[in-house]
Structures are given as structure tokens and as C-alpha cells.
Amino acid sequence: MMRNVAILGAGIGAQHLDGYLALPDDFRVHTVCDQDNAKAESLAESAPGCVAATDIEAVIGRDDIDIIDICLPPHLHAPFAIRALQAGHHVVCEKPMAESVVAAHEMIAAARAADRVLIPIFQYRFGHAFAQLQALIDAGLTGKPQVASLETHWNRGADYYAVPWRGTWAHERGGAVLGHAIHIHDLISRLFGDVTAVSAMLDTRVNPIETEDCAALSLRTASGALVSSSITLGAADDRSRLRLVFEHLTVESGTNPYAPGQGTWTFTARDPAHQARIDTVVQAAPSSHQGYAGQFRQLALQLDGQPHRNVSAESGLQSLELVAAIYQSNRERREVGLPLAPDDPYCRNWQPS
Ligand SMILES: NC(=O)c1ccc[n+]([C@@H]2O[C@H](COP(=O)([O-])OP(=O)(O)OC[C@H]3O[C@@H](n4cnc5c(N)ncnc54)[C@H](O)[C@@H]3O)[C@@H](O)[C@H]2O)c1
Known part of the structure; x- marks a missing residue:
């Protein structure tokens, strides 16, 4: 329709x-x-x-x-x-x-x-490599998530911050954690399970802005996996990378910053005897629309009452709970558990006083 x-x-x-x-x-x-x-x-x-x-x-x-x-x-x-x-x-x-x-x-x-x-x-979810990884998960070939390292290493300077709302608590409401790394954190939540604890160190080291532009984060997810997330807006170029270590499979993404699922990923079996089966599943993974078109196609299916893989409003909410917990951990210099209590003051406002 x-x-x-x-x-x-x-x-x-x-x-x-x-x-x-x-x-x-x-x-x-x-x-x-x-x-x-x-x-x-x-x-x-x-x-x-x-x-x-x-x-x-x-x-x-x-x-x-x-x-x-x-x-x-x-x-x-x-x-x-x-x-x-x-x-x-x-x-x-x-x-x-x-x-x-x-x-x-x-x-x-x-x-x-x-x-x-x-x-x-969250249009980063829609890319061919994610369909390949999902096919491996569905085929039971990954085993449980163990550890991951995430990089959001982008380059943002004066031109980018010339737009008045950017870099301000009043309008952007946060920095690289809220605006840039939110995508890669949504991806890891989807692949490894919801984040259940976070320890965060944030800083503003690159641009003369109010909000953070660098971060080092340690996360634990519902599967028990441990994740490191490194974020900067002061890299020489724009690259995002995920390295995902599952029990039976290690996955390395490409470095496409804005569409990580559209690059070429490597899927390496821990037991070389399983590599051929993994390669077969990867090659057979379905292809579909990617990026924004990929998410909008899922919206059309959703509105037509068809089975779909669209992003839920609850995923948007969870991504913000993680942001709130990251700001809380950084300011209070402690590990913060998730989900946050509904009356936690950081749920209402994570801006500095
Ligand atoms: N998903 C992604 O990869 C991605 C990438 C870039 C930006 N974004 C998000 O998209 C949003 C917009 O970012 P942007 O980079 O396009 O910003 P932008 O400043 O380039 O564009 C925003 C537009 O909104 C208009 N606008 C502002 N207030 C308005 C009002 N009251 N009435 C009518 N128009 C108004 C401005 O004139 C401007 O043209 C932000 O939330 C940003 O985080 C997402």
C-alpha cells in the first residue's frame, strides 16, 4: 500500500x-x-x-x-x-x-x-553483513558471545560544529556518546544482548565544544559478554569497526563509518573444520535493501501487518538508557547497572548541572 x-x-x-x-x-x-x-x-x-x-x-x-x-x-x-x-x-x-x-x-x-x-x-542495522551474521546465528554456528571491541573513530572539526545546535547541551543534548556511537552501541545490544553494566570515562579533547568528543567504555551484556568501546571525533578519517568474538566464530567488520553492514566482513571459525559450513551459510544469506531504504522497507511491511525486522521504539528507549548510564558512570566514577530505576534522576536529565 x-x-x-x-x-x-x-x-x-x-x-x-x-x-x-x-x-x-x-x-x-x-x-x-x-x-x-x-x-x-x-x-x-x-x-x-x-x-x-x-x-x-x-x-x-x-x-x-x-x-x-x-x-x-x-x-x-x-x-x-x-x-x-x-x-x-x-x-x-x-x-x-x-x-x-x-x-x-x-x-x-x-x-x-x-x-x-x-x-x-537505526539504519546501520540494515546491511548485507548483518544478514550474513544473522544467518550464522540462526544456523547455531556462533556459540555464545564472549568479547567485542568497537571503534567509532571519526573526524569532526570546525565546519561540522558551525551548525549552532551541535556540541551544545541545550540543543544536541549530548556529544559523541549520544550522537555518534549510539549506532554501534545499538548494534552490539542487538548482537550480544542488552547492556547490563557500564563503566565510562568521557572527555572533550578534540573540539572547543560543551559536550564529550572522546570516550573509553567497558560494557557487560545480558549474555555475560564483555565489550570495549573506543570513541573519538579526532581521528584522521572516519572509520567504524567491530570485532566480535563468539564461542565458535570470530567476526571482523569492514571500516565503512556510516554503513558498517555494507562492507566486506570476515567470519572465521575457531575450529577450522567448521569453516566450510560457515562459508556456505554466509554465501547463501539473502540480500535486501540497505541503510535507510532497508529500514523503510521494514516499515512498509510493519504497516501492512506483515512479518518485519524493524527497529522497535523500545530499542530507541534502551539506547537512551545506555546513554544515561554512561553519563552517570562517568560523573559518579563508578560502574552503573542497567536498566536504570525509573526514578533515577539521570532518566529525566543527564545534562551537567
Ligand atoms: N542516522 C544517522 O546516521 C544520522 C546522521 C546525521 C544526523 N542524524 C540526526 O538527524 C537529526 C538532524 O541532523 P542534521 O545533521 O540533519 O541537522 P541539520 O542542522 O543539518 O538539519 C536540520 C534541519 O532542521 C531545520 N529545522 C530546525 N528547527 C526547525 C523548525 N522548528 N522548523 C522547521 N525546520 C527546522 C533546520 O533548518 C535544518 O535544515 C539529528 O537528530 C541528528 O542526530 C542522524
């Missing part, structure tokens, strides 16, 4: 538009809305029949829109998502889903009350 989409925000919204255009049987981008009219018009021109708008409230008030797709700065996600859900729209929301754990709970409650779908964007 065809559904009409309005994209709010014409920055990363351009990549969302490309994702919808790759699925012409599922979606039509009806409106691009940005307070900067020139940006809205320029992006709207790239989709057939798409119109530009500058007033979000007017767009939310329309009854010919099925999906509101929020690509605005983080402090605007929860307020506009809740308004859109209450107006009867499904909502797609860029990461971070909300500015706090409490705000994410409020979004989920609004979606339930309106009986509408709310999905956070």
Missing part, C-alpha cells in the same frame, strides 16, 4: 528522501518541511510531486499525510513526535529518539494511546 510521507528537516532528511525514492511502491514523499525555505524547496524538487513547506504545525495538521519523518535537531524530536502521533500520524524519528529516557517513555505512551507506529532510526 502506498503511503504519504512528510519529512521535517532538510539536512539528513535528504538521505531519508533517497531511501523513500528507492521504494516507489511503498512511499510517496508528499512534503519536505524546513524553516529554511530554500533548503525545503531545493530538496522537494528532487522528488516528483513533492511540495516544500516551512511551518511544521501546518504539516502535522494535514490529513493526507500518513507518516511524519522527523529529521530535526534532537531537542525537537519528542515534542513534534508526540504532536504528530496525537494528530494520527505514524512517526519515524532520527536518532537520538529523544532527549531523555523520560521523554522516550512519553513518546511510546503517545504512540500506544493513538495506536500509531513510532520507530527510531
